[in-house]
Amino acid sequence: MSKDKGLSAGSVGLLGAITIGLACVAPPYTLTGALGPTAAAVGHQVPAIILIGFIPMLLTAFGYRELNNVMPDSGTSFTWGVRAFGPYVGWLSGWGLIVATCVVLSNIAGIAVDFFFLLISQLVSQEWSPWVASLTRDPVINIATCLIFMFLATFISYRDMQTTQRIQYILVSLQLLIFIGFGCVMFYEGYVLHVPNFSPIEASWFNPLEVSSFGTLATGISISLFIFWGWDVTLTMNEETKGASSTPGKAATWTVVIVVFIYLFVSLGAMVYAGTGTTGIGLGNPDIQNNVFFALANPVFGSFAALISLAVLTSSAASLQSTFVSPARTLLAMGHYGAMSKKFARIHPRFFTPGYATIFSAIATSIFYTVMRILSEKVLWDTVQTLGIMICFYYGLTAYSCVWYFRKKWFDSFRNAMFMLFMPLIGAMILTWLFVQTIVESMDPEFGSGSQIFHIGLVFWLAILLIGLGIVIMVYQRLRYPDFFFGKTGLSQGIADDKQEQEFAEHTPESVTVDI
Numbered sequence: 231m232s233k234d235k236g237l238s239a240g241s242v243g244l245l246g247a248i249t250i251g252l253a254c255v256a257p258p259y260t261l262t263g264a265l266g267p268t269a270a271a272v273g274h275q276v277p278a279i280i281l282i283g284f285i286p287m288l289l290t291a292f293g294y295r296e297l298n299n300v301m302p303d304s305g306t307s308f309t310w311g312v313r314a315f316g317p318y319v320g321w322l323s324g325w326g327l328i329v330a331t332c333v334v335l336s337n338i339a340g341i342a343v344d345f346f347f348l349l350i351s352q353l354v355s356q357e358w359s360p361w362v363a364s365l366t367r368d369p370v371i372n373i374a375t376c377l378i379f380m381f382l383a384t385f386i387s388y389r390d391m392q393t394t395q396r397i398q399y400i401l402v403s404l405q406l407l408i409f410i411g412f413g414c415v416m417f418y419e420g421y422v423l424h425v426p427n428f429s430p431i432e433a434s435w436f437n438p439l440e441v442s443s444f445g446t447l448a449t450g451i452s453i454s455l456f457i458f459w460g461w462d463v464t465l466t467m468n469e470e471t472k473g474a475s476s477t478p479g480k481a482a483t484w485t486v487v488i489v490v491f492i493y494l495f496v497s498l499g500a501m502v503y504a505g506t507g508t509t510g511i512g513l514g515n516p517d518i519q520n521n522v523f524f525a526l527a528n529p530v531f532g533s534f535a536a537l538i539s540l541a542v543l544t545s546s547a548a549s550l551q552s553t554f555v556s557p558a559r560t561l562l563a564m565g566h567y568g569a570m571s572k573k574f575a576r577i578h579p580r581f582f583t584p585g586y587a588t589i590f591s592a593i594a595t596s597i598f599y600t601v602m603r604i605l606s607e608k609v610l611w612d613t614v615q616t617l618g619i620m621i622c623f624y625y626g627l628t629a630y631s632c633v634w635y636f637r638k639k640w641f642d643s644f645r646n647a648m649f650m651l652f653m654p655l656i657g658a659m660i661l662t663w664l665f666v667q668t669i670v671e672s673m674d675p676e677f678g679s680g681s682q683i684f685h686i687g688l689v690f691w692l693a694i695l696l697i698g699l700g701i702v703i704m705v706y707q708r709l710r711y712p713d714f715f716f717g718k719t720g721l722s723q724g725i726a727d728d729k730q731e732q733e734f735a736e737h738t739p740e741s742v743t744v745d746i
Contacts, residue, residue, distance in 0.1 A: 242395065242477075243472050243477070244481055247477060249395065250395065250555065252485055252488065252489065253401060253548040255459070255489050256405075257489060258523070258542045258545035259342075260456065261493060261496060261523075262522060265500060265513060266518060266521070267453055268453050274429075275450070276513075277497060279438070279453070282447075283450075283453075285660070286661050287461070287625075290629045290657040291479075292483075292649050292653045292657075293632030294462060294479065294628065295479030295480075295483065296636065296654070297628075301734045302468040302474040302478065302734070304468065305559075305560055305562075307326065307327045308320050308560055310628060311323035311628065312567075312721050313723060314634045314723070315631060316723040317569070317714060317722075317723075318704065319627060319631075321707070322701070323627040324564055326627065327462075327560050330620035332557065333598065333616055334553060335595040338546050338549050338550045340372075340376065341542065343366055343375045344521065345539050346543055349540060352536040373599070373600050376599055380550070380596050380599075383550040383551040383554060383592075384589065387583070387588050388588050404544050405541045406492070410496070412538060413498075414499070415499075416499035416502060417499045417503075425503060427504050427505040428503070429501055435501070448668060448671065453618065455618050455664070456617050458489060459621050461489070462625075463552060463555050466556045500523075503529075503530065554588055554591055561584065561590065561591065567714060568714040569711065569721075570707060574586060615672065619665060619689070620693070620696065622661040622668065625657075626661035629657045630655075632654040633650070636726045637726075638725060638727075669690065672689040672690035672693065673686050
């Protein structure tokens with residue numbers, strides 16, 4: 231079977247890939263939902279948690295890069311999992327990516343809805359402001375607005391990659407300009423104006439050993455995984471990227487590095503300005519945990535407070551649109567190789583995008599968000615925790631895939647030993663530990679938002695349900711499409727430098743049609 235799926239080869243350059251990667255990670259959106267809970271869990275050790283969360287992401291990114299160098303394929307975790315461990319592990323790796331993306335898309339949409347109404351409330355008169363801000367708590371209005379956002383994001387993703395890039399250049403530039411400016415003002419007002427909650431930076435903030443317990447450390451790291459998630463979107467675009475075997479890996483590494491610096495800068499600024507106390511604007515205050523930047527907007531920006539809502543809304547909108555890239559292209563690959571219905575392999579004849587897979591992803595995400603919003607009013611917090619588990623699941627499997635696939639090349643050189651064995655293996659082991667630790671912790675009925683079923687935390691049920699559902703669907707697909715599971719559809723288990731890897735290299739799209 232040909233590796234060419236009909237996507238628009240060479241339509242994304244390095245800058246475009248990094249921009250879409252940053253849009254998918256969405257620093258303002260992710261940090262506003264994660265900084266408060268992290269500060270509440272670990273206090274002043276927020277910077278330490280960010281750096282520790284960055285380590286497995288970076289180590290895993292190296293593994294992704296090595297796999298992409300020899301097998302640039304839009305299926306990424308799915309394709310590489312099949313090549314390393316066979317169809318079953320590969321199928322579950324692809325499922326993990328798809329489910330994690332649907333979970334985060336629901337979270338993104340929820341944040342977008344919240345900040346949409348908050349932004350309007352800041353722009354209307356004082357008389358109408360409280361009422362407008364309260365609209366997001368109405369389930370019907372919340373869900374309806376979310377579905378509208380989902381439709382608009384799907385419409386853009388359905389179109390060509392050039393449209394996606396042009397929109398993302400604008401949205402990413404705007405959100406980062408406001409966000410970094412926000413951090414600068416907080417540093418200035420802390421160190422120069424000495425605001426009431428001023429907390430000067432201390433070396434102990436970067437020491438993870440200061441965290442009170444192992445469980446608390448794991449909780450904090452699982453949250454930090456959420457804020458880094460999304461960089462791998464650059465790999466799922468590899469068949470549409472200029473220099474498919476090298477550019478996506480570079481874009482992924484640059485995205486992770488840029489993001490960690492942004493997070494550290496703004497988080498430190500917020501801690502310097504507000505501290506981590508549990509009252510007032512302290513980051514540990516439970517009343518503002520889910521939206522700390524909105525609480526800080528007026529004190530920091532004054533009459534320009536609406537800029538923060540605009541930055542987070544822009545960030546979530548950009549992420550909502552760019553995140554659709556990953557599940558659509560993973561489903562495309564699964565359909566192309568016969569692991570799922572051939573409908574998923576359909577390419578739009580004009581836009582050269584996986585139209586059917588994109589629409590399917592949007593519908594699945596919309597249903598998930600609607601159900602979660604009905605089950606739990608604190609849907610955002612529960613989806614963050616569930617996402618952390620799913621990230622550990624499929625990132626870990628992919629990192630192990632790198633290690634095992636290159637097993638005959640580990641000691642050919644020092645570089646191979648580092649990037650094909652030790653780094654991805656350490657990253658995978660950290661993610662495995664976090665997966666097990668978080669699963670155990672999530673059984674506590676007070677875990678996450680405190681929502682529970684039969685006195686067991688809702689996050690645990692969500693994680694088990696999503697993974698279990700994947701196994702059930704895989705068994706069904708095994709009965710319906712047995713050829714894939716017997717390696718008869720062009721993708722089968724192998725090892726580095728085998729014949730199938732050479733076929734991937736022959737079909738690597740290096741030509742350039744549009745370089746934006």
